[in-house]
Every structure is written in structure tokens, then in C-alpha cells.
Amino acid sequence: MRKKVFVTRKIPEEGIQILSEHFDVEIFPKKRPISKEEILVGAKGCDGLLPLLTDTIDAEIMDETGVKAIANMAVGYDNIDIKAATERKLPVCNTPGVLTDATADLTFALILSVSRRIVEADKYLREGKFVGWDPMLCLGGDFKEKTLGIIGFGRIGNAVARRALGFGINILYHSRVRYKNEEKELGVKYASLDELLERSDYVSIHTPHTSDTHHLIGENELKKMKPTSYLINTSRGKIIDEDKLVSALKDGEIAGAGLDVYYNEPAVHPGLIELPNVILLPHIGSASLGTRTKMATMAASNLKDALLGKIPKNIVNPEIYQ
Numbered sequence: 534m535r536k537k538v539f540v541t542r543k544i545p546e547e548g549i550q551i552l553s554e555h556f557d558v559e560i561f562p563k564k565r566p567i568s569k570e571e572i573l574v575g576a577k578g579c580d581g582l583l584p585l586l587t588d589t590i591d592a593e594i595m596d597e598t599g600v601k602a603i604a605n606m607a608v609g610y611d612n613i614d615i616k617a618a619t620e621r622k623l624p625v626c627n628t629p630g631v632l633t634d635a636t637a638d639l640t641f642a643l644i645l646s647v648s649r650r651i652v653e654a655d656k657y658l659r660e661g662k663f664v665g666w667d668p669m670l671c672l673g674g675d676f677k678e679k680t681l682g683i684i685g686f687g688r689i690g691n692a693v694a695r696r697a698l699g700f701g702i703n704i705l706y707h708s709r710v711r712y713k714n715e716e717k718e719l720g721v722k723y724a725s726l727d728e729l730l731e732r733s734d735y736v737s738i739h740t741p742h743t744s745d746t747h748h749l750i751g752e753n754e755l756k757k758m759k760p761t762s763y764l765i766n767t768s769r770g771k772i773i774d775e776d777k778l779v780s781a782l783k784d785g786e787i788a789g790a791g792l793d794v795y796y797n798e799p800a801v802h803p804g805l806i807e808l809p810n811v812i813l814l815p816h817i818g819s820a821s822l823g824t825r826t827k828m829a830t831m832a833a834s835n836l837k838d839a840l841l842g843k844i845p846k847n848i849v850n851p852e853i854y855q
């Protein structure tokens with residue numbers, strides 16, 4: 534009998550094709566994130582589960598549905614209780630690498646847009662306010678010889694640094710480990726978190742969300758940033774204490790922020806919505822057609838391998854196979 538898999542939302546067809554060759558595939562049909570109850574019903578009796586970052590996969594879902602493998606269509610996997618999965622010897626997979634460039638591109642789009650006030654300027658023009666070139670209109674931040682501070686220097690942080698080099702900006706990074714080769718190759722400099730926050734004109738977050746990075750940027754950290762600096766987050770919302778960010782933006786402790794992710798997604802802090810010096814995107818870091826197709830095929834291949842008894846390439850809890 535063919536095994537059954539449950540996909541929690543419509544994903545690019547290429548991913549579904551990989552699954553359909555081997556398994557019976559059920560896809561949640563609605564155009565909105567699935568609820569926990571709907572996962573419990575939809576995945577009940579399925580062998581494999583392909584969730585998205587919007588789906589919280591906890592021990593109850595693992596036990597009630599009886600799934601044997603979980604392949605997240607995301608590089609981040611803070612939506613899955615990895616400890617519970619590991620205790621149950623359930624393989625969990627993610628999609629690293631394929632969304633690095635798209636996310637780094639979007640990070641740069643945010644850095645440029647927030648500092649050069651692109652959204653504000655567009656709105657100004659559409660409102661009919663553009664009456665001629667103005668030497669004082671929409672003055673924003675500079676890049677050349679300024680400093681970009683990158684927090685988390687994995688694949689995406691590294692790709693952001695490579696893009697930044699073209700702008701002639703100095704680069705600091707803070708990470709759990711030193712990247713000596715990159716320090717030589719790219720000229721990036723390691724800094725403590727405090728030093729990075731104090732010296733950077735742009736601070737961009739590229740660390741995963743874990744218990745160590747939860748609220749990594751809170752009141753004290755925001756106070757260390759320059760009043761002319763910008764904070765960019767394309768990683769996970771819970772890395773920033775959002776209430777404190779709203780206060781810092783309101784009080785002029787920092788100049789602006791560019792955000793793609795939020796503390797309680799899809800809810801956005803009402804204080805952020807009111808602020809003109811913030812650009813708010815609906816979590817579209819990896820949203821290019823090519824990237825989403827690769828994420829879908831990677832997640833599907835991971836699930837296929839796990840269910841056919843192979844160790845999947847992108848396993849996040851390999852210890853279950855020992």
C-alpha cells in the first residue's frame with residue numbers, strides 16, 4: 534500500500550510531483566495558514582508531514598497523527614518541537630542553502646529602502662506632493678564608508694556581506710564562532726555584540742531563533758545603537774523585543790527599521806504600523822519563484838528519502854539515526 538503524506542498548504546507543483554510519484558498526497562486546500570485542529574484531522578494516519586513555518590508542530594500533533602517524518606518547507610524550524618521529535622525518533626528536515634540569495638537580496642532591498650526612504654517617497658509622489666526637485670527632500674542615509682553590523686554570520690549573513698562590499702561599506706559581524714577565512718577574504722571584522730551595536734550605522738539580523746537568541750535585541754541593546762542607525766530583521770521576529778523596538782523608534786533612539794518578520798506573525802505590533810520610519814514586509818524573504826520552487830522540491834525530496842528509509846540530506850536531528 535502507498536504511504537500517505539499531508540502538505541499543509543498549496544506549494545509549487547514541482548514539490549508535489551516528487552511526492553506523488555511515491556505517495557498518496559493530501560493538500561490542505563484553503564488559502565490561509567492551517568489551524569492546529571485542521572492539522573490533527575488532515576495528517577491523522579499519514580506517514581509524512583510537510584508543514585510550513587506558519588504551522589506549530591508540537592508533541593501532540595506528532596502523537597495524535599502518528600506521522601513518521603516531518604519536512605519543513607523553510608530553513609528556520611523554530612515552529613517544530615525538535616526535542617519532542619528526537620525523543621520519538623522522528624526525522625525533521627529543513628531547506629538550507631536554496632533561499633540564501635533571495636533572503637540576502639531582500640535584506641538589501643530593506644536596507645536601501647528604509648535608509649533612502651523609498652516607500653515614503655513613493656507615497657509622497659502619489660499624493661501629488663512632488664512639485665519639483667528640492668535640495669532638502671527625503672534626505673536619507675549614506676553607505677560609502679559607513680558601517681554595516683551583521684549579527685549571525687552563517688550562509689545568509691555571509692551573502693549579505695558579499696552584497697555590501699559593492700557599496701564600499703565597512704562590515705562588522707558578530708557570531709558564536711569566528712570566520713577567520715571570511716575575515717581575510719572579505720575584510721569583515723569580528724566585534725562583540727555591544728561593539729557592533731555601538732559602531733554600526735545599519736544592523737542586520739541573520740541568526741536563527743533559539744532560546745539563546747530570543748530577545749537578543751532588547752531595551753539595552755537598542756540603547757547602544759546610534760540615533761542615526763537602522764535595524765533590519767529578515768530572520769525571526771522573536772529575536773527582537775518588539776515593544777522595546779517600538780519605543781526606541783518613537784523616542785528617536787534609532788532612525789528606522791526594516792522588518793520582514795514579527796513577534797506574533799501574522800499580527801504586527803500596532804505601534805509599528807503607525808510609524809513612518811519603518812518598512813514592513815509580509816515575510817517575503819525567500820519569495821522568488823525560483824527559490825520557492827527549490828524549497829518545495831528540497832522539502833519533498835527530504836520527506837521522500839525519510840519515508841523510503843534513507844537518511845535525508847537536510848536532517849536537523851541526525852542523532853535519531855545513531
Ligand code: GLV
Nearest residue numbers: 586606607608609
Ligand atoms: C523563512 O523564513 C525560512 O525560514 O525559510
